[in-house]
Amino acid sequence: MHIEPGVVDGAKLALSYATAAAAGGLTLKMSWDTIREDGGATALAMRSVITTLLVFTFFEVFPHHAVGVSEVHLILGSTLYLMFGAGPAAIGLALGLLIQGVLFAPFDLPQYGMNVTTLLVPLYAMSLIAKRIIPAATAYKDVSYKQALALSTSYQGGIVMWVGFWALYGHGFGVENLSQIAAFGGAYMLVVIVEPLADLGVLAIAKNWHKLDGTPIVSNRVYGHAA
Numbered sequence: 001m002h003i004e005p006g007v008v009d010g011a012k013l014a015l016s017y018a019t020a021a022a023a024g025g026l027t028l029k030m031s032w033d034t035i036r037e038d039g040g041a042t043a044l045a046m047r048s049v050i051t052t053l054l055v056f057t058f059f060e061v062f063p064h065h066a067v068g069v070s071e072v073h074l075i076l077g078s079t080l081y082l083m084f085g086a087g088p089a090a091i092g093l094a095l096g097l098l099i100q101g102v103l104f105a106p107f108d109l110p111q112y113g114m115n116v117t118t119l120l121v122p123l124y125a126m127s128l129i130a131k132r133i134i135p136a137a138t139a140y141k142d143v144s145y146k147q148a149l150a151l152s153t154s155y156q157g158g159i160v161m162w163v164g165f166w167a168l169y170g171h172g173f174g175v176e177n178l179s180q181i182a183a184f185g186g187a188y189m190l191v192v193i194v195e196p197l198a199d200l201g202v203l204a205i206a207k208n209w210h211k212l213d214g215t216p217i218v219s220n221r222v223y224g225h226a227a
Contacts, residue, residue: 002064002071003111003118003163008170015169016113023120027090030124034087043216044091047084050217051092052099054080059100068184069167069177074191075159077123078151079199082140083206085219086127093119114166122158129154139224141207148196156192160185 008016034044055075064073080089094116101108108115133150134143164181171177206212206222213223 002059002073002105002108003114003166004066004069004071005107005111007069008111008114008166012170013110013113016111016117016166019117019121020113023117024094026120026124027087027094030085030090030127031087034085038085038087038220039216044087046216047088047218048091048095051080051084051088052095053092055092055096056099059096060104065187067187068180068182070163070184070188072184072187072191074194074198075119076195076198077119077155078126078148078195079202081123081126081130081151081155082143082148082199083202083218083222085221086123088219090120090123093123114162118159118162118166121162122155125158126151126155137224140219140222141203142224143199143203145196145200148199149192152195152199153192156188156195160188163188 031044034047035041039047058075059073062074064071066072075093077089077093080092084092097115097119098112101112130151133147134140163184167177167181203222206218212218
């Protein structure tokens with residue numbers, strides 16, 4: 001979902017700074033919720049280190065291809081959320097993306113505000129959806145494919161919507177721009193097929209690896225512990 005250089009530039013970049021600041025505010029809220037309800041500050045710090053390393057791997061090591069106005073990545077946002085919670089997932093997405101840009105893709109740094117907004121706002125929306133569709137008594141290790149698919153669809157759909165917004169904001173409603181947006185959206189939604197399977201696979205490992213139960217490494221909800 002890296003916005004290609006030149007899609008938005010010049011004075012229009014100011015909007016991305018504002019949306020990134022708003023996304024930062026959402027990250028603070030999700031992080032505070034983790035501290036208050038899901039293990040405390042130590043758990044937030046430990047999980048954030050893990051998620052940052054994972055996100056860096058997702059962006060830099062996993063296959064990714066430029067399609068239309070952006071790149072298609074396997075971000076596994078719903079997997080990060082289910083395993084580590086919203087706060088650590090948000091911090092990991094923001095820092096992993098930043099580290100990848102600083103070390104390997106400095107040409108992406110001007111687009112960082114857009115990219116971090118595109119990752120974090122859908123994550124927050126997905127966290128709200130998760131609270132509605134997954135009963136409080138259900139451990140995340142026991143979520144169904146239908147529930148995982150709903151989370152993945154909401155997250156990936158949010159990313160596609162934001163990428164489309166940035167492309168339209170930068171280059172307008174020309175036929176070529178619209179076709180590139182459509183190409184990206186079509187390619188990206190294929191991720192929706194893969195991500196729920198990844199969610200269930202990772203959760204199945206956690207389900208059978210009881211040593212993680214009760215540790216600050218994973219979210220309390222993985223094993224169904226109340227906040």
